[in-house]
Amino acid sequence: MAVGLFKDVEWTPVGVLSLVGQVLAIVFLLVGLSLLVAIAFGYFGYRKGVVLFPQPIVLLIDVFYSPLKRAFSVIHRDPRLVDDISIALRNHLNRDDYAIVPPKDRVILVPQCLRHTRCPAPMSSEDGFGCKVCGLCDIAKIYKVGEAIGTEIYIAPGGRFAKRILARSKEGGKRAVLGVACHTDLYEGMLASKIGKIPAQGVPLSTEGCVATQVDIERVIDMMLVGVEREEAARVRELIA
Numbered sequence: 001m002a003v004g005l006f007k008d009v010e011w012t013p014v015g016v017l018s019l020v021g022q023v024l025a026i027v028f029l030l031v032g033l034s035l036l037v038a039i040a041f042g043y044f045g046y047r048k049g050v051v052l053f054p055q056p057i058v059l060l061i062d063v064f065y066s067p068l069k070r071a072f073s074v075i076h077r078d079p080r081l082v083d084d085i086s087i088a089l090r091n092h093l094n095r096d097d098y099a100i101v102p103p104k105d106r107v108i109l110v111p112q113c114l115r116h117t118r119c120p121a122p123m124s125s126e127d128g129f130g131c132k133v134c135g136l137c138d139i140a141k142i143y144k145v146g147e148a149i150g151t152e153i154y155i156a157p158g159g160r161f162a163k164r165i166l167a168r169s170k171e172g173g174k175r176a177v178l179g180v181a182c183h184t185d186l187y188e189g190m191l192a193s194k195i196g197k198i199p200a201q202g203v204p205l206s207t208e209g210c211v212a213t214q215v216d217i218e219r220v221i222d223m224m225l226v227g228v229e230r231e232e233a234a235r236v237r238e239l240i241a
């Protein structure tokens with residue numbers, strides 16, 4: 001194809017411009033096709049629970065994240081599917097590195113919107129909301145499990161706070177992170193963790209919004225207990241039964 005392209009080129013300004021146009025068209029076509037194939041594999045894997053070519057698909061999503069989300073909106077598909085695919089693949093890629101870190105060396109970040117609307121937790125600019133384990137929302141379960149296995153938990157008032165806590169935790173010796181957040185924040189958080197070389201696992205909110213959001217709490221507890229001995233994990237689960 002390349003030889004054919006250059007064979008008939010007229011080496012005049014118009015001819016060169018035409019060549020550049022053709023080369024760009026081919027590049028766009030190849031990029032578009034790669035994206036289509038990557039998303040098709042990613043979507044298929046996500047729906048079927050199998051993982052296909054995780055590394056290149058995650059890379060393509062990272063590079064074309066915004067255009068991909070726009071494209072999904074244009075074809076009336078939920079753009080959060082792009083985040084879902086990326087989060088699922090990153091969870092797969094990071095699982096082993098996360099699992100070998102003891103729970104006491106992990107940190108968990110949950111969003112403040114997960115709290116009950118009558119949450120009595122006081123807010124500190126240093127550490128976020130301090131859960132009172134009142135039981136009005138599922139964060140109480142996360143706290144109880146965290147206390148039992150020695151994992152620190154932070155209720156983040158925003159994405160910037162979460163990034164600051166992540167950096168502080170890394171300086172303090174934490175070596176892995178479990179994040180709960182809305183799709184976009186979780187995608188960005190897991191990307192930041194990748195750049196910061198901290199193995200991350202993530203659970204996106206099942207109901208998003210500004211207040212009283214929801215998450216699959218069983219999935220969060222499962223991820224907290226990754227790497228914990230079976231008997232110990234069973235004992236911890238009884239605490240929140």
Ligand code: SF4
Nearest residue numbers: 119131132134135137
């Ligand atoms: S369990 Fe914690 S975070 Fe949830 S409402 Fe009670 S104090 Fe607030």
